[in-house]
Amino acid sequence: MRRQVLVFISILSLSSVFGQVSYSIPEEMAKGSLVGNVAQDLGLDVKRLRLGNARVYSGDSREYIELNSERGVLLIKERIDREALCGDTTPCAVHFQIVSENPMEFYSVTVEITDINDNAPSFEKSDIQFIISESAVVGSKFDLERAVDLDVGINSLQSYVLKPSDIFLIKLHNQADGKKNVEMVLQKPLDREKDEIISLALTALDGGEPQMSGTMQIIITVLDVNDNAPVFTQPIYKGTVAENAAKGTIVTTVSASDADNGLNGKITYSITNTLDDVRHVFDVNEDSGEVRLTGHLDYEKKRNFQINVRARDNGWLTDTCKVIVDVVDINDNEPTIVIMSKSAIISENANINTVVTMFNVQDPDSGENGKVQCFINDNIPFVLKSTSNNFHNLVTDSDLDRERASEYNITVTCSDEGV
Incomplete structure (x- = not known):
């Protein structure tokens, strides 16, 4: 069954201009820190931003960055934790739009969030115990809990050190997800009569500056058989x-x-x-x-x-x-229509292709389940035009005549292609 979302949209004579700009900042910047001079980088008049009621539009996402229209600059609105925002996904970025009115203008902004070394490697447990037979052969492997470091790149977990290392050594195995599984490998026979209890320290090290580490104790009790x-x-x-x-x-x-x-x-x-x-x-x-x-x-x-x-x-x-x-x-998500800007009044002498409403359609499903088509009712002097990914404009398609029709009630229907 196809899911549909119906929205009633009113009209205003506006135009749209598009541009885009990108910035790169480190995570954890203080609130109010400068991200970039967006007016200068987009070639905009600061007065235009102020008079056009320019604002940041981030859709359903959280607003980490705000626009100071008096200065034409982007500022940190809320502290950004790269690990909380993106996990281990790289690159990490926030995307939003700057929308102004009279006439309507729309700019895309991408801010990449770079990692700083603010997390030390850590183990889930402070210690782990093994009971190993003294008959265990040289080369026997014992898998260990691997450490986790929420940072990425060189700031993430890089290596392990086992001390003392005369009886066991550490061996790492690269995994498809980029992590390393850790094994403790026996390199000489055990002798219960000599060492019944063996205590080791496994240290995980990252590659940041300064370097950070975490340690787990390994306690081994030596037994017979098996x-x-x-x-x-x-x-x-x-x-x-x-x-x-x-x-x-x-x-x-x-x-x-x-x-x-x-x-x-x-x-x-x-x-x-x-x-x-x-x-x-x-x-x-x-x-x-x-x-x-x-x-x-x-x-x-x-x-x-x-x-x-x-x-x-x-x-x-x-x-x-x-x-x-x-x-x-x-297909468990229906399309969502978010009105970015609209108005209820338009002049009958408005030019063809005048933008009257701008909206964004989102459907988080994948494939056909997330592919959305939008259309409006027939026999009206308006048409839908797609501007970029999931962004649409409702524009005039022919001349308007107030004496013939003084108002229009327009229905926009967006449906995904899932079942």
């Missing part, structure tokens, strides 16, 4: 799930085997993702390996997930795999 680690049947599992899937939906099932017998071969599954939303959305059955949906999905906010699953036996030997889950979009 000389086989679990092994997953495949390193990567994939699944798809509709964004409106019910809680409890099985996405996929992971499986690992262990050559040991009895309790030493019993495998427990768990999700190891830290400091993100995966564990709030998915769960894995610790016995069967079934990965189930436990939270709410929204394709418009997140289109895929990477779930890190660990298989661990009773001797604390482990293996890991990845579960890639793609979210399937459904």
Whole structure:
């Protein structure tokens, strides 16, 4: 069923002029800080901005930047935290328009927000414990909780240091999402009679100036037996799930085997993702390996997930795999019409193509579900024209005659192409 939004629009004789300008600023600038001289950069008269009631239009987004029409400059209206605004997406930018009237003019502004090193790497836990058999062979791997640094680029997490490093060493594995999985690798045999408890410090370092770090303690208890680690049947599992899937939906099932017998071969599954939303959305059955949906999905906010699953036996030997889950979009958003400027009066001698109303149409769905078409009622001297992405003007299409028709009631209908 096609969804429609109806809006009744009145009319004013206006014209539109378009331009665009871009700026780049660091995050965390103080309120009132200068972003740029937009009047100068667009070649505008400051008096024109003031008399035209120039203002910032940001649609549904939060207004971080304001226009000082007396000076023709853009200023920080609200402190911008790049991590809160964009997460790990780069480049990070805010987009808005400057709209003025009499005549109507419309300018696009893009402000890129660059990262500063204001976050240190951190671990979810301050310490972690392992119980490892002294029969563990050299080269045995033990996956560790990786640190998280909300900064990006050189300011993000760059390296790990393990001390002391005479028994274990650190090995990193690059992932498709740009992160690095961390493994602790045994490089010489354990001797319980010599060292029953081993204490290590894992430090995560970023590349910023000054450099920042976070540390997690690793406590290892050395035991006997258990000389086989679990092994997953495949390193990567994939699944798809509709964004409106019910809680409890099985996405996929992971499986690992262990050559040991009895309790030493019993495998427990768990999700190891830290400091993100995966564990709030998915769960894995610790016995069967079934990965189930436990939270709410929204394709418009997140289109895929990477779930890190660990298989661990009773001797604390482990293996890991990845579960890639793609979210399937459904048509759950209707188009939204936002009036940018309008008026109720127009002269009968207005020129053809006079702009009377300017509006923006938004539909966050993807593909056909988010493709929107707009039209107006027939047999009226007006027509819709698209100016740029999802921006439309209602303009005169022929001469007006007040004696023939003193007013018009115009209906704009916008529909997406989804089902």
